Amino acid sequence: MALAALGVAVVPGPAHAATVDTNAWYVLVNRHSGKALDVYNLSTSDGGQIVQWPRNDGNWQQWQFVDSGSGYYRLKSRHSGKVLDIFEWSTAGGAEVVQWTDFNATNQQFRLADSDGGHVRLINRHSGMALESWEWSTADGARISQWNDLNGANQQWQLVRVTGGGSGGGDGSGPWPTETGSERVSSTRNLGSFFDGGMKRYYGIGDGGQSEDQDPMFVVPNGGTIQNVILGSPAGDGIHCEGSCTIRNVWWNDVGEDAATFRSSSASATYLVDGGGARSASDKVFQHNGAGTVTIRNFQVHGSGKLYRACGNCSTSYQRHVVMDGVTARTTGVLAGINTNWGDTARFSRITVYGSTTICEKYRGVPKGGEPTKIGSGADGTHCLYSSSDITQR
Template sequence: MATPSASKTPAATTSVPASSAGGVLGAWPTPTGDKSVTSTIKVPTSLNGGMKRFIGSGALGGDSQDEDQDPIFELADGATLENVILGDPAADGVHCLGSCTLRNVWWQDVGEDAATFKGTSASATYVVDGGGARQADDKVFQFNGQGKLTVKNFQAENFGKLVRMCGNCKTQYQRHAVISNVKVTSPGKVLVGVNANYGDTATLSGVTVVGDSARKITICERFKGNNTGAEPSSLGTGSDGTHCLYSASDITYK
């Protein structure tokens, strides 16, 4: 089967859910239809999915934590993906090869990762605006590349780590993340993981944590990253004014 073309995907015919952007975190959207994906959809500039649900099949029919899976969508540098639902299975979700924007993108059941950011330029910018992710056994957003990741107006339920700056990639960079107006629902492990030894920073504001009365979810964890593939060691948790940047008023528990 030929690789699906972004240009063949119809534009949205329904309004964007109120939960997508603009600071309102509401109900999860209902798909307008389903589309089976057997080979990675490459997006050179933009793709508006019209709130269709894209489901991996064939070679993309896995939902394990195996490394090196192919994604459902691969975005070229500067591309935008919007109004899309990724169903189950979702393989390795979305790969951004450089700067990208994911607007109102939803993952019903995260496979290996929801999205992986791979740009190698220090000026690369990755923006996740709206949307949500469920059932992420490990990471929602895997930050392997260089630059700045912004996650805003987003919600996650039942996750391992919301954002993890790669702790053991062969090529390491200094990475920065800004997380704002985000709601996470327990169970979860870590909101954001940074590598202190590479100068990473995470700035958080407007974070709401639901169903975690025991406060088991770590807001920010600092690691000692490496480029050898070894498991990175933890250097501590909590706001430190250098790498994990937030105050108690930035986090609300419900």
């Protein structure tokens, strides 16, 4: 009080630089909210928003400290390869924090200042402000911003080192995620427009085998999203998408009849499977009975017959399309089976396969009650679309 009256500034002592391993990946957990620093909606674009979200250890929540020298680091996203950035070089409190291509610019550089309890603050080199959960929010999706360094709990971050590929996967090297709890589902659950399972394991429908006409665990309506779910055995016929849908960071411990079935009759329907993985599907993982386009990206499949099959003998014959990007397959027979006589296509990029895997099988589809005929396999420039550079064989 006396010092303040005399107009003497009280300057905090120098912060100690926390030690980080620049070869490691970290999840950053906010001390106030308990939520993790997250690339919103799994963006890979410049300007993708940075928010907080319940921790799931996905690649979009993993960050590497890239040394910029003089005690500063860039924080690189494992999912996008981009770095944290104070948007448009702002020095204002409340400025937006995004991801951007790494230019090693000062608005992309942060130093680590120690707080108590093993937490750190992240101080931007350009603005001198600390990264924080904006307005002390504890909500999912709350934005991350910058503010004067007040050492508040909403400005403090725990660095949790993670190993392997994490649950964001796509490279097939990470462990399966650890469940946060379990819940038995006794009958099909019709979801609303958005469902976050919090990485709990759901189980309890069907016989755990490949028998046909089992009930699904979850039904997702047109435009709906299901995310952060682990499906244990028995899981019946998995997830049914009645229209365009998003299946994000969902893991099937043991696929029963199918992992997911896509059912819209609209040619403009789009189904996105983003992150996650499936194993132990003696037949197929994803069944495409309706029309439209299925995109499967950053996904792992282990020990399965086919990752994707466009129905070859459903009651209605549609043109169907599949796009696979960032998929890793281990002990899996076929990535995609399509019907060329109906104009189906399959596109592949950034595919890694371990062992003997057929990338694309071609069939002649037939009316319901018949049996489709296999007519070939391999890239052809018309239906099975990929080149040797798109496939890595391990």
